[in-house]
Amino acid sequence: MNTSFSEIDALFHPRSVAMVGITTANPNHWTRGFLEGYLKFEFSSRGKLYLVNPKGGDVEGIHVYKSIQDIPDTVDFIIGLVPSRVSPQLIEEAAAKGARFAQFCTAGFSETGDEEGIQTEAALLEAARRHNIRIIGPNCLGAYCPEAQMSFSELFPRESGSVGFISQSGGNTNYLIRQAALRGVRFSKAISMGNACDLNECDFLEYLADDPKTEIIALYLEGIKDGAAFRRSLRYAAARKTVVLLKGGAGSAGARAVMGHTASLAGSHDIWKSLCRQEGIILVHNLDEMTDVLVTLTMLAPATGRRVLLFGGGGGSSVIVADTFEKHGLLVPQIPEQVIRELRGFSQAAGNFFNNPIDYSQSMGPSNVKRALDILENWGGFDFIVNFVVPTQSITAQRFSYSPFSFEHIAKPVAVVIQACLEPAEADKIYKYLTHYADKGYPVYLSFDSAAHALNLVLTHYERHVVQGKAPGVPAEQGA
Amino acid sequence: MNTSFSEIDALFHPRSVAMVGITTANPNHWTRGFLEGYLKFEFSSRGKLYLVNPKGGDVEGIHVYKSIQDIPDTVDFIIGLVPSRVSPQLIEEAAAKGARFAQFCTAGFSETGDEEGIQTEAALLEAARRHNIRIIGPNCLGAYCPEAQMSFSELFPRESGSVGFISQSGGNTNYLIRQAALRGVRFSKAISMGNACDLNECDFLEYLADDPKTEIIALYLEGIKDGAAFRRSLRYAAARKTVVLLKGGAGSAGARAVMGHTASLAGSHDIWKSLCRQEGIILVHNLDEMTDVLVTLTMLAPATGRRVLLFGGGGGSSVIVADTFEKHGLLVPQIPEQVIRELRGFSQAAGNFFNNPIDYSQSMGPSNVKRALDILENWGGFDFIVNFVVPTQSITAQRFSYSPFSFEHIAKPVAVVIQACLEPAEADKIYKYLTHYADKGYPVYLSFDSAAHALNLVLTHYERHVVQGKAPGVPAEQGA
Numbered sequence: 029m030n031t032s033f034s035e036i037d038a039l040f041h042p043r044s045v046a047m048v049g050i051t052t053a054n055p056n057h058w059t060r061g062f063l064e065g066y067l068k069f070e071f072s073s074r075g076k077l078y079l080v081n082p083k084g085g086d087v088e089g090i091h092v093y094k095s096i097q098d099i100p101d102t103v104d105f106i107i108g109l110v111p112s113r114v115s116p117q118l119i120e121e122a123a124a125k126g127a128r129f130a131q132f133c134t135a136g137f138s139e140t141g142d143e144e145g146i147q148t149e150a151a152l153l154e155a156a157r158r159h160n161i162r163i164i165g166p167n168c169l170g171a172y173c174p175e176a177q178m179s180f181s182e183l184f185p186r187e188s189g190s191v192g193f194i195s196q197s198g199g200n201t202n203y204l205i206r207q208a209a210l211r212g213v214r215f216s217k218a219i220s221m222g223n224a225c226d227l228n229e230c231d232f233l234e235y236l237a238d239d240p241k242t243e244i245i246a247l248y249l250e251g252i253k254d255g256a257a258f259r260r261s262l263r264y265a266a267a268r269k270t271v272v273l274l275k276g277g278a279g280s281a282g283a284r285a286v287m288g289h290t291a292s293l294a295g296s297h298d299i300w301k302s303l304c305r306q307e308g309i310i311l312v313h314n315l316d317e318m319t320d321v322l323v324t325l326t327m328l329a330p331a332t333g334r335r336v337l338l339f340g341g342g343g344g345s346s347v348i349v350a351d352t353f354e355k356h357g358l359l360v361p362q363i364p365e366q367v368i369r370e371l372r373g374f375s376q377a378a379g380n381f382f383n384n385p386i387d388y389s390q391s392m393g394p395s396n397v398k399r400a401l402d403i404l405e406n407w408g409g410f411d412f413i414v415n416f417v418v419p420t421q422s423i424t425a426q427r428f429s430y431s432p433f434s435f436e437h438i439a440k441p442v443a444v445v446i447q448a449c450l451e452p453a454e455a456d457k458i459y460k461y462l463t464h465y466a467d468k469g470y471p472v473y474l475s476f477d478s479a480a481h482a483l484n485l486v487l488t489h490y491e492r493h494v495v496q497g498k499a500p501g502v503p504a505e506q507g508a
Numbered sequence: 509m510n511t512s513f514s515e516i517d518a519l520f521h522p523r524s525v526a527m528v529g530i531t532t533a534n535p536n537h538w539t540r541g542f543l544e545g546y547l548k549f550e551f552s553s554r555g556k557l558y559l560v561n562p563k564g565g566d567v568e569g570i571h572v573y574k575s576i577q578d579i580p581d582t583v584d585f586i587i588g589l590v591p592s593r594v595s596p597q598l599i600e601e602a603a604a605k606g607a608r609f610a611q612f613c614t615a616g617f618s619e620t621g622d623e624e625g626i627q628t629e630a631a632l633l634e635a636a637r638r639h640n641i642r643i644i645g646p647n648c649l650g651a652y653c654p655e656a657q658m659s660f661s662e663l664f665p666r667e668s669g670s671v672g673f674i675s676q677s678g679g680n681t682n683y684l685i686r687q688a689a690l691r692g693v694r695f696s697k698a699i700s701m702g703n704a705c706d707l708n709e710c711d712f713l714e715y716l717a718d719d720p721k722t723e724i725i726a727l728y729l730e731g732i733k734d735g736a737a738f739r740r741s742l743r744y745a746a747a748r749k750t751v752v753l754l755k756g757g758a759g760s761a762g763a764r765a766v767m768g769h770t771a772s773l774a775g776s777h778d779i780w781k782s783l784c785r786q787e788g789i790i791l792v793h794n795l796d797e798m799t800d801v802l803v804t805l806t807m808l809a810p811a812t813g814r815r816v817l818l819f820g821g822g823g824g825s826s827v828i829v830a831d832t833f834e835k836h837g838l839l840v841p842q843i844p845e846q847v848i849r850e851l852r853g854f855s856q857a858a859g860n861f862f863n864n865p866i867d868y869s870q871s872m873g874p875s876n877v878k879r880a881l882d883i884l885e886n887w888g889g890f891d892f893i894v895n896f897v898v899p900t901q902s903i904t905a906q907r908f909s910y911s912p913f914s915f916e917h918i919a920k921p922v923a924v925v926i927q928a929c930l931e932p933a934e935a936d937k938i939y940k941y942l943t944h945y946a947d948k949g950y951p952v953y954l955s956f957d958s959a960a961h962a963l964n965l966v967l968t969h970y971e972r973h974v975v976q977g978k979a980p981g982v983p984a985e986q987g988a
Contacts, residue, residue, distance in 0.1 A: 061903040181903035197824025199901030206900045276827035279834030284863045285827040344677025347756035347765040354759030383764045420686045421679030423541040423661035450939045459930045
């Protein structure tokens with residue numbers, strides 16, 4: 029291991045943080061976003077937060093020191109919001125204050141590909157090594173750790189969860205955390221590591237592999253500098269945690285973008301695919317897929333198989349949801365005649381069909397839905413339930429019922445799909461429906477296709493790599 | 509041809525419509541939705557609208573006749589909102605008023621699979637044939653024709669467009685039209701035909717093939733009753749218009765659902781796939797894909813090839829968008845060094861990269877974006893532009909700029925992708941951004957993946973079946 033567990037753990041639990049170079053004049057400047065994150069998370073209730081700008085004054089009622097030297101205490105963690113060229117000098121000043129970690133948000137380092145940027149990054153690294161300061165980035169957003177009340181974004185959840193996220197891209201970190209949080213996923217830690225000139229994917233992978241707070245490791249990687257070392261770290265992590273990987277730069281244009289973005293070599297997509305297959309890693313192709321997989325891993329109780337009971341509303345929707353789930357390799361078993369007869373016994377509308385999918389749209393109120401689900405659970409010929417809801421299949425906006433059912437009496441795992449729509453009359457209601465179920469701990473998906481795809485990926489992973497009945501994150505080696 | 513053009517055209521342009529069985533007591537009853545559609549479209553400014561219910565009285569200020577006989581005029585088109593068992597009798601009464609068309613919304617016919625429903629449908633058809641009345645449905649929502657101010661949903665667009673839609677499912681008709689309308693697609697006609705016991709997919713296909721108002725035919729089909737006849741109609745239509753097909757019931761569970769939904773035989777998926785390949789039909793797998801394809805066909809100016817210039821914001825987003833487009837078979841050509849140097853000449857942030865994708869996020873205001881696009885158009889080594897926008901990659905909600913650019917000076921086709929999100933702070937802004945571009949006639953997509961997929965489907969269609977440079981909807985045979 030390159031870096032000890034306790035060293036990275038200290039990075040995620042700083043006692044004091046200094047934001048150096050924060051803009052004092054313009055409250056809409058991007059540097060102020062970092063402060064808003066720390067304020068929203070009330071970092072000061074747990075540690076010390078210092079602001080530094082040569083102009084001094086104060087920001088949001090917080091005193092601004094004119095230099096790092098003026099801070100009347102040691103500083104664990106420096107957030108450098110300064111132009112790249114002054115970063116080596118900032119290390120000298122940080123060292124004098126006993127800093128252990130320095131993060132640089134600004135671009136202008138090796139990712140530019142020009143001599144000046146490459147030299148600046150080398151000088152930064154040289155200064156950091158000399159003073160035994162570890163670098164996060166440069167060209168990154170840094171660390172998010174809700175239990176330490178540390179967040180570079182005010183939009184991330186305050187609560188902790190079981191997912192650790194390592195990302196080479198700051199924008200993708202924001203996107204993933206915001207989208208996943210909306211669906212109820214919570215994180216132990218996240219790190220946007222940018223160019224990763226010092227602390228890199230290997231360090232963070234091994235740390236999260238050993239972190240008792242992390243069960244699932246999500247990884248957005250553009251490229252690596254040392255293939256053999258990375259492979260060792262990845263194997264170490266995959267043997268201990270469930271790992272989900274999004275590899276950016278799969279094609280030639282993507283690889284060019286990777287070089288310009290974080291100065292990394294992308295590597296062939298086929299190599300990554302076979303690596304994931306060998307190490308038992310779930311490979312995804314974009315951040316929406318990653319979100320869906322994280323929702324499934326963290327929120328769907330482990331199913332014993334891939335037989336799904338599709339339970340929802342609408343004839344045309346039933347046809348499409350069945351096709352979609354079968355296309356993605358899920359099984360949609362037929363319901364026995366005897367069970368269908370029982371269901372028909374208290375169903376009014378003749379047009380309903382009860383043959384999986386079950387279309388309850390025309391005749392069942394909540395109490396009949398409960399009754400139907402009890403009959404179906406008693407039959408038991410499926411592994412999990414997907415409740416599907418399509419608001420915009422209605423001829424009027426107000427006539428679609430968004431009343432959620434209670435699935436609390438259901439023993440089998442339950443997932444919910446609500447087809448999203450941006451129509452203003454519907455979007456807010458869909459959001460409320462989504463958060464209702466997400467808050468109760470159910471996995472919610474926003475389209476049939478994305479649900480079936482993620483469920484298939486996760487079930488395939490369980491089939492290949494996890495002893496049946498064990499929770500996600502517990503590998504076969506440990507579970508046996 | 510089974511049915512003449514003028515006969516179906518009369519169906520879509522009735523002079524008088526009677527809603528028989530509309531509920532007078534409960535304004536939230538589903539039957540009232542039909543009335544709301546006709547009121548919203550001001551059908552009465554063009555034709556006569558009658559309401560019938562044995563209770564009489566009035567609804568929304570409109571007199572309710574106690575029986576069809578009481579209507580003091582002929583009635584072209586009957587909308588039957590009555591229980592299935594009384595439908596044959598309703599035909600007798602309608603015939604006495606000179607009705608030419610009768611639609612039945614209610615379920616309870618052959619789709620139930622039971623003897624009673626099958627008998628009822630047969631009796632309905634027998635009565636209709638005897639009186640020379642054509643049946644739409646039963647078990648359907650019927651006809652939408654904006655130019656005739658005829659709509660069963662108040663949520664559909666008032667304006668006409670070039671897409672004709674035939675659907676066996678009412679819910680899927682609503683879903684498709686509402687989702688596509690949100691993105692700027694407009695329709696010439698749509699028909700929800702349900703069980704299609706009389707007028708069927710062949711009649712409507714041949715009608716739309718000959719309809720000068722229709723350029724593109726979208727088709728949601730669950731199954732067909734006469735394969736040879738359908739194949740003839742499909743070939744007739746595909747030779748004249750661009751046809752997009754969604755075939756429900758591809759798998760065994762989907763086929764079961766089809767049988768319960770509209771009493772049709774689904775047929776093997778492979779047969780449909782090869783049929784579409786042979787006839788030059790775009791085959792899609794769900795309604796979201798169909799929406800994306802219709803957006804592309806109607807709103808993207810025909811591109812001369814598949815080389816895309818990806819122009820957007822964010823480093824991580826640039827990597828993923830490039831990967832996604834290449835994965836779907838689009839070409840993302842490298843930009844020559846000379847052009848990159850020109851762009852770098854007025855770009856501030858060193859971190860930006862200009863090698864397709866072009867990340868303008870850090871340094872370009874609107875005037876520089878225009879300048880950059882001019883330089884790129886002058887180079888010209890691409891066939892169309894995709895502007896990609898990812899709101900939720902930002903650390904704060906309010907700092908993301910939703911200011912749309914103007915692409916009016918751009919000669920090449922332009923498409924826009926904005927990654928959708930239901931976060932309340934973003935959803936409304938995304939909606940406004942989407943409608944801003946849709947109103948200006950640009951195709952807008954809601955994810956990288958759906959954009960690349962639809963663009964590939966449509967470009968592949970053009971490559972195979974359309975003479976280069978010809979507009980969509982103009983087949984090779986006519987264009988040559």
